[in-house]
Amino acid sequence: MTDLRRTPGDPRDDRELWDLVASLPVPKPAQDFRQRLETRLAAAALGGSGRADVALPGPRTALPRRAERARRRRHRVVAVFAVMAAVAAIAVAVVLAGRHTVHELQHPAIASAAEVAANVKTALGGVETIRATAVRSGERMEILATADGRTLLRFVSVPKAWAITDLAAGTKSGFWPNAVRSSTGEREDYASKASGCPLGMPDRSEQDSDDIDSHLFAAWFQGNVMSAMAHGTVTETTYEGRPALTVITTAEPSFDSPFDAVEVTVDRAAWFPVQVRYLRHGKVRDEERLTDLRLNEPVDDEVFKPSYPPGAEVVTRRATPYWRHISFAEAAQAFAESPLAPRMVPPAFVPFAAAITDRARLRFIVTTAKGGHDERYWSWSHDITSLAYRAGFLTFLVTTRRQATDDPLADPFATLPELAARGKELETVTVESGALAGVEAQLATPALNTPHLWAYKDGRLITISGDLTRDQLLLVANSLDPLSAEAGQ
Amino acid sequence: MRDARPQSELEQATLEAARSGDPKAFTTLVERYDARLRVLAFHLLGDPHATDDALQDVYVKAFRALPGFAGRSSLGTWLTRITYTTCIDHLRRRARLVPMPDLEPDDLLPQGPDPTDDLSSRGSVRDALRRLPPEQRAVVVLVGVQGLDYEQAAEILGVPSGTVASRLSNARRILRTALRGDDAPLVAATSEEGSS
Numbered sequence: 001m002t003d004l005r006r007t008p009g010d011p012r013d014d015r016e017l018w019d020l021v022a023s024l025p026v027p028k029p030a031q032d033f034r035q036r037l038e039t040r041l042a043a044a045a046l047g048g049s050g051r052a053d054v055a056l057p058g059p060r061t062a063l064p065r066r067a068e069r070a071r072r073r074r075h076r077v078v079a080v081f082a083v084m085a086a087v088a089a090i091a092v093a094v095v096l097a098g099r100h101t102v103h104e105l106q107h108p109a110i111a112s113a114a115e116v117a118a119n120v121k122t123a124l125g126g127v128e129t130i131r132a133t134a135v136r137s138g139e140r141m142e143i144l145a146t147a148d149g150r151t152l153l154r155f156v157s158v159p160k161a162w163a164i165t166d167l168a169a170g171t172k173s174g175f176w177p178n179a180v181r182s183s184t185g186e187r188e189d190y191a192s193k194a195s196g197c198p199l200g201m202p203d204r205s206e207q208d209s210d211d212i213d214s215h216l217f218a219a220w221f222q223g224n225v226m227s228a229m230a231h232g233t234v235t236e237t238t239y240e241g242r243p244a245l246t247v248i249t250t251a252e253p254s255f256d257s258p259f260d261a262v263e264v265t266v267d268r269a270a271w272f273p274v275q276v277r278y279l280r281h282g283k284v285r286d287e288e289r290l291t292d293l294r295l296n297e298p299v300d301d302e303v304f305k306p307s308y309p310p311g312a313e314v315v316t317r318r319a320t321p322y323w324r325h326i327s328f329a330e331a332a333q334a335f336a337e338s339p340l341a342p343r344m345v346p347p348a349f350v351p352f353a354a355a356i357t358d359r360a361r362l363r364f365i366v367t368t369a370k371g372g373h374d375e376r377y378w379s380w381s382h383d384i385t386s387l388a389y390r391a392g393f394l395t396f397l398v399t400t401r402r403q404a405t406d407d408p409l410a411d412p413f414a415t416l417p418e419l420a421a422r423g424k425e426l427e428t429v430t431v432e433s434g435a436l437a438g439v440e441a442q443l444a445t446p447a448l449n450t451p452h453l454w455a456y457k458d459g460r461l462i463t464i465s466g467d468l469t470r471d472q473l474l475l476v477a478n479s480l481d482p483l484s485a486e487a488g489q
Numbered sequence: 490m491r492d493a494r495p496q497s498e499l500e501q502a503t504l505e506a507a508r509s510g511d512p513k514a515f516t517t518l519v520e521r522y523d524a525r526l527r528v529l530a531f532h533l534l535g536d537p538h539a540t541d542d543a544l545q546d547v548y549v550k551a552f553r554a555l556p557g558f559a560g561r562s563s564l565g566t567w568l569t570r571i572t573y574t575t576c577i578d579h580l581r582r583r584a585r586l587v588p589m590p591d592l593e594p595d596d597l598l599p600q601g602p603d604p605t606d607d608l609s610s611r612g613s614v615r616d617a618l619r620r621l622p623p624e625q626r627a628v629v630v631l632v633g634v635q636g637l638d639y640e641q642a643a644e645i646l647g648v649p650s651g652t653v654a655s656r657l658s659n660a661r662r663i664l665r666t667a668l669r670g671d672d673a674p675l676v677a678a679t680s681e682e683g684s685s
Contacts, residue, residue: 024615026527
């Protein structure tokens with residue numbers, strides 16, 4: 001064999017070795033790599049950080065001021081979603097109140113916060129459509145939402161802007177005028193359509209702004225608010241002149257939490273939350289509320305079809321590289337092992353949507369030694385199936401994944417430090433029947449996070465989460481069996 | 490490495506547009522460097538998704554820093570240095586807090602005949618390379634594969650030229666030992682080219 005060295009002993013001349021290294025294949029970029037990059041660069045050009053969480057130029061990211069506000073609220077995002085759920089619920093309540101006689105101060109005394117939460121859940125489960133104006137940190141949004149998982153938002157402060165989500169289809173579309181800057185320095189419109197959104201926690205989109213539940217009325221809002229209510233104490237009050245109840249919940253102590261109490265106000269006539277406040281040391285740190293609420297009005301389906309201005313250049317991308325929304329029957333046979341699905345569900349819940357992916361990574365935020373925050377990932381999950389069940393505006397998910405872990409106690413839902421279940425919020429239970437019979441599961445009903453349960457069996461992690469009480473979580477867990485191809489038909 | 494500074498008026502205009510904050514111009518500008526930056530990032534991180542994530546961060550960092558890019562080094566060298574430091578940061582964070590994600594490039598790698606199948610096991614080369622410290626892997630890619638001289642690599646890595654040389658020498662020795670033994674040819678000479 002010829003010695004190709006220029007100088008004897010010079011390692012650079014070992015062409016045989018280096019050519020062999022050079023021949024190692026290198027994967028091509030993901031299909032949406034450039035689109036994601038351009039979106040992040042657009043955010044950076046507008047003065048944002050260019051981080052993934054501000055990539056979608058929306059009402060909170062299109063302008064530097066909003067981007068900054070979004071970053072500040074990053075660590076409270078799930079809790080804020082809960083606030084919005086409450087606001088939505090409030091809207092329903094107000095509408096109902098408008099349609100019914102208000103029995104001012106004639107209600108029987110409320111025994112417990114859990115009773116309030118149960119009544120709110122009943123009301124949310126019976127609503128078909130909601131119209132309202134949401135007020136969040138001074139920003140006003142007109143909302144139209146349906147029980148089949150579609151939401152239309154219009155932003156009062158950004159005329160002509162809109163955003164549409166479809167939970168079952170896993171899509172988000174939006175249009176924001178003058179949101180990006182052209183090569184000539186002029187601002188241009190931004191139109192986008194994202195598909196492949198996960199159904200919900202514990203799975204998330206690669207960018208926070210792509211999460212379906214970052215819009216109103218998805219599964220977790222109600223779950224969060226009701227979870228908080230179930231822990232609180234009740235006092236009588238008024239809201240915009242109407243009889244109301246306020247449930248004040250003190251969270252388990254958390255060094256990281258930006259607030260230590262949640263205050264949910266519920267319209268007493270309609271049993272819907274109308275305002276949520278987050279407090280720390282008795283001071284309000286965040287607030288969301290609903291006004292101008294109307295319930296169960298007829299909705300024209302056309303309003304949920306994205307309508308971009310003529311000539312708009314629509315950026316089509318995927319919220320995640322892999323998630324696909326399919327039927328329950330297809331989900332039953334998508335992988336070698338069928339996912340687990342409940343045989344028993346709480347009243348009124350029906351199969352709603354199914355989504356699968358070959359792989360995904362759970363993402364979470366940690367607090368750094370310097371007090372900042374940084375993003376981390378679990379190891380890869382495989383063969384993931386997420387099944388959604390819905391009743392009115394209530395949703396819960398059952399998700400099955402192959403997941404290696406060295407720590408079965410690690411909470412897949414603790415995406416933020418302050419959201420981890422603590423103390424009495426967390427318990428170990430033994431599943432009594434079904435596919436998980438005999439398995440020890442962790443059941444969490446934290447004040448500031450969605451009620452959830454997780455368990456490992458045979459290399460698979462199963463999670464149940466959403467608008468469920470502790471007993472309902474157990475009901476579902478005790479009835480899990482492999483999903484059959486006839487399910488959901 | 491050939492000089493990667495913009496040569497044409499069009500490229501210069503693209504650079505100026507990117508410098509003034511035009512995302513599309515910047516994306517166009519860095520496209521020509523993406524392949525070689527991707528090779529470095531992938532061999533440092535060993536995971537296709539982490540590579541994408543790191544390169545996204547690289548380009549956002551570069552875009553934000555471009556107005557301050559003085560041109561003392563070539564644009565390619567500058568981008569390569571950002572890529573190296575960003576990947577090292579990713580590795581440090583990953584090692585500190587979470588287990589290494591499963592390496593699962595098999596179904597993501599290009600399909601088709603492997604030109605090295607009749608030489609040595611590609612897996613052996615890859616495994617041996619992955620066992621090297623990242624600093625040595627970077628030198629292997631920059632000098633061994635991409636042909637930079639020691640000075641250019643030293644500028645990118647932020648170390649003296651002598652350090653680059655010793656890292657390459659050590660890396661070569663380890664790779665050779667791991668594969669077939671020190672200085673042994675990787676395969677028996679089978680081609681006419683090899684015997685010329």
